[in-house]
Amino acid sequence: MSLKQQVTVIDYFAGNTYSVTKAFEHFDCQVDLVSQPNLIADSDILVLPGVGAFGDGMETLRQRRLIEPILAHVERGRPFLGICLGMQLLLGSSEELGVHDGLGIIPGKVRRLPDEPGSKVPHVGWAGLHIPEEQDSSYWKDTILRDVPVDRDMYFVHSFAAVPDHTEHIMSRTGFGTHWFCSSVRKGNVYGCQFHPEKSGPAGLQIIENFLRL
Amino acid sequence: MYKPRIIARLDIKGPNVVKGIRYDGLRIMGKPQDLATRYYMQGADELIYIDTVASLYGRDNLTEIVQQAASEIFIPMTVGGGVRSVEDAVALLRSGADRVAVNTAAVKHPQLIKEIAAVLGSQGVVASLQIKSRSDNRWEIFVDNGREKTGIDAMDWLKQVEQLGAGEVLVTSVDRDGAGNGFEIDFIRQALQVVTIPIIAGGGAKVPADVVELISHTRCDAVAVASMLHYNRATITDIKEALTQNGIYATCH
Numbered sequence: 001m002s003l004k005q006q007v008t009v010i011d012y013f014a015g016n017t018y019s020v021t022k023a024f025e026h027f028d029c030q031v032d033l034v035s036q037p038n039l040i041a042d043s044d045i046l047v048l049p050g051v052g053a054f055g056d057g058m059e060t061l062r063q064r065r066l067i068e069p070i071l072a073h074v075e076r077g078r079p080f081l082g083i084c085l086g087m088q089l090l091l092g093s094s095e096e097l098g099v100h101d102g103l104g105i106i107p108g109k110v111r112r113l114p115d116e117p118g119s120k121v122p123h124v125g126w127a128g129l130h131i132p133e134e135q136d137s138s139y140w141k142d143t144i145l146r147d148v149p150v151d152r153d154m155y156f157v158h159s160f161a162a163v164p165d166h167t168e169h170i171m172s173r174t175g176f177g178t179h180w181f182c183s184s185v186r187k188g189n190v191y192g193c194q195f196h197p198e199k200s201g202p203a204g205l206q207i208i209e210n211f212l213r214l
Numbered sequence: 215m216y217k218p219r220i221i222a223r224l225d226i227k228g229p230n231v232v233k234g235i236r237y238d239g240l241r242i243m244g245k246p247q248d249l250a251t252r253y254y255m256q257g258a259d260e261l262i263y264i265d266t267v268a269s270l271y272g273r274d275n276l277t278e279i280v281q282q283a284a285s286e287i288f289i290p291m292t293v294g295g296g297v298r299s300v301e302d303a304v305a306l307l308r309s310g311a312d313r314v315a316v317n318t319a320a321v322k323h324p325q326l327i328k329e330i331a332a333v334l335g336s337q338g339v340v341a342s343l344q345i346k347s348r349s350d351n352r353w354e355i356f357v358d359n360g361r362e363k364t365g366i367d368a369m370d371w372l373k374q375v376e377q378l379g380a381g382e383v384l385v386t387s388v389d390r391d392g393a394g395n396g397f398e399i400d401f402i403r404q405a406l407q408v409v410t411i412p413i414i415a416g417g418g419a420k421v422p423a424d425v426v427e428l429i430s431h432t433r434c435d436a437v438a439v440a441s442m443l444h445y446n447r448a449t450i451t452d453i454k455e456a457l458t459q460n461g462i463y464a465t466c467h
Contacts, residue, residue, distance in 0.1 A: 016307050016308065016310070016311075016312070018281075018284055018308060018309060018310040019284050019288070019310050019312075022284055022285045022286075022288075022310065023288060025285075026286075026288075051335065052335065118216070120410065120411070120412060120435075122336070122337050122381070124337055124381070124382070124412060125217065125219055125259075125412075125435070125436075125465075126217060126219065126259055126465040126467060127215070127217070128215075128466075151466070152466060152467060153217070153465045153466050153467040154467070155289070155290055155467075157290075157312075157337050175215055196290075198288055199288060199289055199290050199312065200288065200289075200467060201254070201257070201288055201289055201467040202288075202467070203467050204288060204467075205288055
């Protein structure tokens with residue numbers, strides 16, 4: 001990449017933004033960690049990381065008046081990447097510790113992973129990405145998952161997962177016990193990964209590079 | 215799908231990675247970043263950094279090593295050794311660590327696990343257990359790099375750390391660490407029946423077959439290896455191939 005791209009990472013509570021920042025800097029980006037509404041409004045590429053509880057995350061975004069500029073960024077069709085909790089916040093609501101409204105960019109809910117014998121919640125570890133069975137093999141071609149081999153493992157840490165209303169927003173699914181959950185979402189230039197691309201080795205970095213080349 | 219994580223463990227002393235036998239006779243193995251990069255390229259699923267002398271060199275040494283690693287190595291990192299407070303834990307997380315391991319301070323002050331879990335979440339806290347087998351078929355908890363007895367029964371402590379909110383357990387066998395006699399399989403098998411949180415088994419692997427034997431017998435969540443990698447007896451790739459040949463799925467990333 002010849003031009004130094006500017007990436008805005010939203011710093012909205014005591015989450016770990018170090019690794020996300022380093023992953024984008026790996027591709028020679030200028031990363032700005034911001035928590036003020038006006039700086040988000042000016043961003044070209046927006047990243048919403050996040051760990052912790054859904055309700056706390058939304059409440060912090062609300063208190064810091066970050067919801068409006070995020071929605072405005074998405075409205076303009078600019079690239080957006082939500083990671084982990086940052087992906088879940090894209091949905092309409094979550095049932096984590098009560099019912100909480102999300103950003104509502106992708107219609108649907110966030111639900112707890114099912115407890116099954118042999119499957120531990122939280123789900124911590126590496127698991128593969130699969131093209132949703134209702135889609136054909138070229139489904140990832142124009143997305144940030146292009147060139148990522150099917151079933152390539154990514155690193156997950158979560159107890160909840162998105163359940164989008166519309167299958168067209170489900171970019172990948174991942175197996176968990178006998179259950180499949182939505183491991184990434186896409187709506188136009190808005191992307192969300194339940195896994196951590198910044199912690200998923202070379203394949204994770206490939207996804208970040210693809211995102212930068214949208 | 216069950217895919218055990220293969221973790222490279224780096225014991226840190228000052229600017230170096232060190233390794234001894236049964237926590238004794240530490241030898242310099244190389245620089246942390248060189249070894250970490252090598253294991254990352256081999257496909258390690260995770261790195262564990264344990265500072266063996268944090269009290270001597272202070273926290274800054276470990277923080278710098280972690281920051282450097284997180285700048286170039288993009289897999290999860292668990293970091294511990296001398297973590298005594300929530301502030302220590304938060305500082306490591308802000309340096310790029312994903313999880314913080316606690317041992318000595320938690321044994322002396324069990325609420326520390328609860329306090330760190332309240333801030334980082336349970337998945338951010340790894341209880342590190344140094345165990346030593348006793349003649350009565352039980353195991354005892356040791357602290358201070360296997361030097362100090364506590365009189366605490368390992369299975370009792372295991373249950374307690376789960377209740378306190380630890381998200382994972384790293385088990386190191388003091389008898390087997392660096393010795394190359396294979397893992398403490400009986401302990402791991404019993405431990406997996408006592409708690410539901412994931413267990414990382416460490417201490418004793420000489421060759422990939424030791425990892426295969428452990429996983430076939432216990433289906434533990436993860437394995438930590440050190441000497442085997444440091445002495446170039448095998449690579450992470452070799453371990454994953456050995457698993458696959460024995461019908462156990464290994465991660466591919």
